[in-house]
Amino acid sequence: MALKIGDRVPDFTSKTSTNSNFDSRDIIGQKVAVIYFYPKDNTAVCTAQACSFRDQYQDFKDLGAEVIGISADSIASHEEFAARHALPFVLLSDSDKKIKTLFGVPSALFGLLPGRVTYVVDKNGYIVLIFNSVLGNNHIVKALKAVKNLVS
Template sequence: MITVGQEAPAFSLPASNGETISLDSLRGKNVVLYFYPKDMTPGCTTEACDFRDYHPEFEKLDTVVLGVSPDDLKSHDKFIAKHDLPFVLLADTEHKVAEDYGVWTLKKMYGKEYMGIERSTFLIDKEGKIAKVWPKVKVAEHVQEVLQYIKEHLG
């Protein structure tokens, strides 16, 4: 279980901007690392569009927003284009980073069990430590809550 104050698990993943992004390369900035189940689904679209709409405020607070899902880069490209997302999406196709952050879990839908992403957000401070964890995120007003926390504690 990831806890506040611990070193954030390192990662290096292919990104929608054509680069490979690692946590180490983001030292000196706050990082909102949000895990979501799937591109183009209703809840994930709402969450991504909320992060899009508040993106300038995150930038003013020296905070990078990164979305992570098991989708591949081709899927991410379509998602970004359709919703004009101004931030990078990371492709965790092997769900290794999701496992490292404890969000690759057993889920149930329509009586079937399967492994998938539990929607969760991690705020990583400029030193690479976990500043706040939002497990089992409910999409409504989540992005505003993250933004408010950064303003009050890391701004």
């Protein structure tokens, strides 16, 4: 079952693009978080989306929020993607799709592509925004507005 607005984000762990261990409890429930699921490293829309989050990252940080990108790509792919585009936020490898399943992220284009969904989570760990769109750049605008609303 898919998570919805008002649900608490369940705990999860993963490996980051630097092969470090990631435990969601270190961020979720501690500060505002933007968790975005995207289909694939180094594709046109995903790269544009990641670079838009990169370009607005300081705005998120200034508001006390952390950005987390998640896809099924390998740690090595994430490492190269993050380095190539100077991504300052954490990328998580969900190669077994456990996190995607935990959130209930739907597939796009009749199940042919992994979904592109952004979640904004308040500092208590509850979802306040779910934005599902294949258009990558719209995610940043929606997420930043939701984060601003949380802290104002």
